[in-house]
Amino acid sequence: MPHFSKKLSPSNSILPEVSQHAGDRRIRRSKKALKETLIALMREHDFKEISITELVRRADLNRGTFYKHYRDMEGLLAETVEDAISDLIFSYREPYQHTDSLDLRKLTASGVKIFEHVHRHAAFYTLVVESQALPGLSDRICEVIKDLSLHDLELETLNPRINHSLYAGYQAYAIWGMILEWIKGGFVHSPEYMANQLLEYIRNRPAGTDIIHRSSPR
Amino acid sequence: MPHFSKKLSPSNSILPEVSQHAGDRRIRRSKKALKETLIALMREHDFKEISITELVRRADLNRGTFYKHYRDMEGLLAETVEDAISDLIFSYREPYQHTDSLDLRKLTASGVKIFEHVHRHAAFYTLVVESQALPGLSDRICEVIKDLSLHDLELETLNPRINHSLYAGYQAYAIWGMILEWIKGGFVHSPEYMANQLLEYIRNRPAGTDIIHRSSPR
DNA sequence: CTAGATAATGAACAATTGTTGACTAAGATT
DNA sequence: AATCTTAGTCAACAATTGTTCATTATCTAG
Numbered sequence: 001m002p003h004f005s006k007k008l009s010p011s012n013s014i015l016p017e018v019s020q021h022a023g024d025r026r027i028r029r030s031k032k033a034l035k036e037t038l039i040a041l042m043r044e045h046d047f048k049e050i051s052i053t054e055l056v057r058r059a060d061l062n063r064g065t066f067y068k069h070y071r072d073m074e075g076l077l078a079e080t081v082e083d084a085i086s087d088l089i090f091s092y093r094e095p096y097q098h099t100d101s102l103d104l105r106k107l108t109a110s111g112v113k114i115f116e117h118v119h120r121h122a123a124f125y126t127l128v129v130e131s132q133a134l135p136g137l138s139d140r141i142c143e144v145i146k147d148l149s150l151h152d153l154e155l156e157t158l159n160p161r162i163n164h165s166l167y168a169g170y171q172a173y174a175i176w177g178m179i180l181e182w183i184k185g186g187f188v189h190s191p192e193y194m195a196n197q198l199l200e201y202i203r204n205r206p207a208g209t210d211i212i213h214r215s216s217p218r
Numbered sequence: 219m220p221h222f223s224k225k226l227s228p229s230n231s232i233l234p235e236v237s238q239h240a241g242d243r244r245i246r247r248s249k250k251a252l253k254e255t256l257i258a259l260m261r262e263h264d265f266k267e268i269s270i271t272e273l274v275r276r277a278d279l280n281r282g283t284f285y286k287h288y289r290d291m292e293g294l295l296a297e298t299v300e301d302a303i304s305d306l307i308f309s310y311r312e313p314y315q316h317t318d319s320l321d322l323r324k325l326t327a328s329g330v331k332i333f334e335h336v337h338r339h340a341a342f343y344t345l346v347v348e349s350q351a352l353p354g355l356s357d358r359i360c361e362v363i364k365d366l367s368l369h370d371l372e373l374e375t376l377n378p379r380i381n382h383s384l385y386a387g388y389q390a391y392a393i394w395g396m397i398l399e400w401i402k403g404g405f406v407h408s409p410e411y412m413a414n415q416l417l418e419y420i421r422n423r424p425a426g427t428d429i430i431h432r433s434s435p436r
Numbered sequence: 437c438t439a440g441a442t443a444a445t446g447a448a449c450a451a452t453t454g455t456t457g458a459c460t461a462a463g464a465t466t
Numbered sequence: 467a468a469t470c471t472t473a474g475t476c477a478a479c480a481a482t483t484g485t486t487c488a489t490t491a492t493c494t495a496g
Contacts (some may be wrong), residue, residue, distance in 0.1 A: 024472075064474070096448095139398075142395065169396050172395055174388045201388055446490100448487085450485090451485100456478090461474070463473085
């Protein structure tokens with residue numbers, strides 16, 4: 001392991017540690033340095049204020065190195081986000097080995113995994129969301145959630161009156177909406193609480209929505 | 219009903235025609251020119267490619283004029299989006315005069331108005347969403363939907379196990395998820411269809427979500 | 437209509453951006 | 467270990483950005 005500057009934490013634990021699939025060690029080193037420095041700078045200034053010149057100066061890299069790998073600042077942030085996404089996808093796929101045939105369990109198991117993923121990278125998500133910077137972060141994440149949950153739900157949703165792609169968008173963004181509230185609230189709830197809430201929202205409908213089937217409760 | 223086919227309409231009907239509350243006519247003129255030119259340029263290049271220099275050249279304004287009103291390109295786009303938001307808020311508030319006490323009606327009446335708003339500005343929403351540019355457009359719109367629907371739903375949602383702010387985020391982003399699918403699909407559905415789908419999603423739960431209470435229906 | 441206010445202009449300015457080419461250093465492959 | 471490949475460096479470049487200032491044009495208040 002080569003020399004790290006002692007200024008900040010020696011290993012930046014915010015970064016999801018992915019996209020190390022580049023063959024060349026030099027590329028890995030440079031990209032990692034750029035991502036870590038970006039995160040560090042985002043803790044000090046708004047994303048908008050960070051200049052590429054300052055970034056590479058802090059990362060102790062030549063400016064040309066940045067442009068060799070990224071088109072612009074958004075490109076770097078996008079790849080940093082993509083690293084988190086990879087972990088999300090991995091986390092999401094996992095629980096399916098040990099689910100039984102109950103659709104509800106499947107859905108909430110997925111939900112739990114998503115919430116756990118976000119919670120694991122809480123510092124990262126907080127930073128990115130609060131930095132206004134989101135280069136389509138919401139959209140990218142929802143795209144993933146949508147694809148993943150569409151894959152599950154379209155087979156289960158028997159009601160022929162329901163438009164599947166619209167419903168997938170509905171569900172995916174709904175979950176993301178919960179996550180945003182969670183983030184903005186500073187993660188005061190546990191991932192399990194979040195999953196239980198999701199379950200609650202799907203299972204129980206707000207007052208007045210069950211007009212048609214309402215009967216006397218015991 | 220916006221006209222799509224023609225290349226460049228003489229008066230750019232995409233712009234929601236708001237934020238004209240600035241007292242000085244010169245400011246109104248400049249801002250309007252900048253917004254219209256921005257829209258025009260976004261039909262040609264990606265948002266990222268548009269330079270302020272080119273913008274003001276096309277708008278026949280001095281570059282200093284731009285900086286007098288906006289911090290940067292995102293600022294201009296943000297205000298353009300804000301104009302649409304104003305119309306959304308207005309549209310949303312409207313239907314509440316003639317709703318009865320049924321919460322479901324209230325909710326779908328709100329939904330209808332939101333869908334109608336988006337449909338009215340279809341060209342605008344398509345442009346902004348497809349331009350990747352969204353300076354937090356999703357977030358801004360959902361913020362509005364959330365505030366508006368939270369105002370309605372928190373009083374109606376009797377279930378004490380439901381976290382209201384989380385639920386508001388859930389509902390707001392869910393609607394936005396539907397809208398995004400709608401936009402990306404090229405508005406093949408009518409606003410009424412969208413509202414009916416929303417109703418369907420809230421009223422009917424997907425198969426398997428009613429496990430616990432499932433018993434012989436009677 | 438006049439006078440004060442201020443938006444718009446035009447010109448400078450340092451700084452940053454995005455790109456290029458020649459050169460050096462490091463890693464991958466046999 | 468030798469060598470082919472390519473990442474990283476350095477310097478230069480035009481272009482754009484963001485800012486300032488004096489001047490002119492236009493608006494609003496009275």
